[in-house]
Amino acid sequence: LPLSVAAKSTFSTDEEQTPFDDITTYNNFYEFGTDKSDPAQYASMMKTSPWSVTVDGECAKPGKLNLEDILKPHSKEERIYRLRCVEGWSMVIPWLGFPLADLLKRFEPTSKAKYVSFETLFDSEQMPGQKRNVLDWPYAEGLRLDEAMHPLSFIATGLYGKDLLNQNGAPLRLVVPWKYGFKSIKSIVKISFVEKQPDTSWGRSAPGEYGFYSNVNPEVDHPRWSQRKERRIGEFRKRDTLMFNGYAEQVASLYSGLDLRKNY
């Protein structure tokens, strides 16, 4: 879809965008290896067509949809978001896609649905990194339903006006800009509406390091990284990390009354 057709969003930042080459060669996608350069090297092994997504759990219209049917009702828009990795680096990425809420509403979640969980494709023939037991496969992530329904939460199918490359989570991925990057699960094949807070891969791997919320928070350190500062890819000096990655105005109210030090 040409950029001129994509609607401009008021949620977009006008900060300088990270070069396409950096966005597509510096990736954490352990399904293809744990080095930042592995995904760009091996992600072509993944077949993104045909692709289907299973929707189940507490909703009126569960089912298995192929990618075309997922995408059809949504017009694409561009969202230029900051992305902050838990490792202390950040990028600015012009995503292409549609609000997550618009997708989720189609399945008519019931009143029992309190959380949404997501899963990435699990097939070690296509994702050689899954042959090693570095995480609990398939990769799983989750959001509280109100987080998922927030207008900032986004499903990306492209960036820089082009279709997503596999290393960035083709054919569709989540983008939750106020949380650390690993929450934005890639190459989604399953969406479940659930009553209880779901497990996440990183949470299972190291519960003391990766909490369910994982909101960007300069006040709460990761055991191995101070989260007070970050290096924007392409910049020399570090910059201060902002609460909720600079989206506090939009999302802080989601967490009123919640102790963010405990609920990291």
Next chain:
Amino acid sequence: MRAQTAVQIREPYFTKAFKPVVFALALLPLALLGWGVWQDTLGANPIETITRSLGEWTLRFLLLTLLLSTLRRATGWVQGIRLRRMLGLFAFFYGVLHLLSYLWLDQFFDWAEIWYDIVERPFITVGMLAFVLMTPLALTSFKAAIRKLGRNWQRLHTLIYPLTMLGVLHFWWLADSKSRTEVPLIYAVLLAVLLGERLWRWSVPRFSKTPVTH
């Protein structure tokens, strides 16, 4: 004994050619990093690449330094020992650059933040400790110090064992809790082999015709 049959490099080739070549090779990693900066081939996050590469080279030179006397005992190549000071000093050299890249490129000499890192993050704590232990070894590596310290020099320089272990631990703890430990594991295994050989020679005296020095 195998020790007498091993091939030695003829003098003066060892001093005039072999040693300078090793010296030049030891500078190559730095040169390649410099070239990478110049040509912008170090990826999206060159500072991370530089810091990690310098850290790994520090470990590699420490292991090479430890390898020389193992090699002598295993093959009888006695000349290698004459490279030990040079390789040990290269380990320190890369260690200084590794530390400097952290202090400068990572923290921009924000001493409060650095202190906080040392106290709060165990992998930084052990890395700093390894560096602190390496410093007196580098400072006493010249002839006058060796003469002056006598037997204590030998004792002091056994610090290479704990400091290399701390270096490997530093790398291990940097890795994610469950994943990414494969490369640090390789260093741990190599170190275990080098230390194990010493332990074995030391505990089985009949093999230790050549005394166990580092």
